Amino acid sequence: MDTSKPAGERHFAGLTALVGATAGIALWLLTTLLSHSTISGNGWSLSGNGALIVPFGLGPAVVAAGWTAIILRMRGHPRWLQLGLASGLVGLALVAGSILSLVAFGPRRRDAGATGALLFGFLLYGWLLASSIVSVLIPAPDPARVGPPVWAIAAILLLPITLIGGCETAGLVIST
Numbered sequence: 001m002d003t004s005k006p007a008g009e010r011h012f013a014g015l016t017a018l019v020g021a022t023a024g025i026a027l028w029l030l031t032t033l034l035s036h037s038t039i040s041g042n043g044w045s046l047s048g049n050g051a052l053i054v055p056f057g058l059g060p061a062v063v064a065a066g067w068t069a070i071i072l073r074m075r076g077h078p079r080w081l082q083l084g085l086a087s088g089l090v091g092l093a094l095v096a097g098s099i100l101s102l103v104a105f106g107p108r109r110r111d112a113g114a115t116g117a118l119l120f121g122f123l124l125y126g127w128l129l130a131s132s133i134v135s136v137l138i139p140a141p142d143p144a145r146v147g148p149p150v151w152a153i154a155a156i157l158l159l160p161i162t163l164i165g166g167c168e169t170a171g172l173v174i175s176t
Helices: 006-035 048-074 080-104 108-135 152-172
Strands: none
Touching: 006 048, 006 152, 048 080, 048 108, 048 152, 080 108
16 A cells, blocks of 8 residues: 555545444444343353443454554555554453453452453553554654654544544444
8 A cells, every 4th residue: 555645645544534433333332232141150241331341442452453553554564454453463362361360260259350350451551552662663664754644643543533433423323
């Protein structure tokens, strides 16, 4: 993809906004489905408030994937999309670790399970920042620019804004 033309950059920022809004709607639909489900175990549940793991867990994983991809694309890395998806998978693994810590410790060790879930939650939000830093440190061609990468910065800002907007819009349309 040619990252040197402003029209292509504007198109990419718009596509990023569309992906963010769509992901937000999908996350809220999944949240709603889980909140009405009976998925639970001994001492844990994904129904009711337990479904909030979706927007507060998967949402940051989506943003980490997007920010990594945007930064690497801006820097001209040929595998920006694959590395962005890999970053999202790391976030997904951290969300899974959070859930699994509650399941593994069970109701008898509820405090240990909650502590593990919090640890994985902190790691997830740390990964959101660390993945962006790592994407800046990965060797890439870094093509010369005439000015600042305005549209890449816009895409970085638009992703979480449209993700939250998609969740909010879906939440208004879907009454729980």
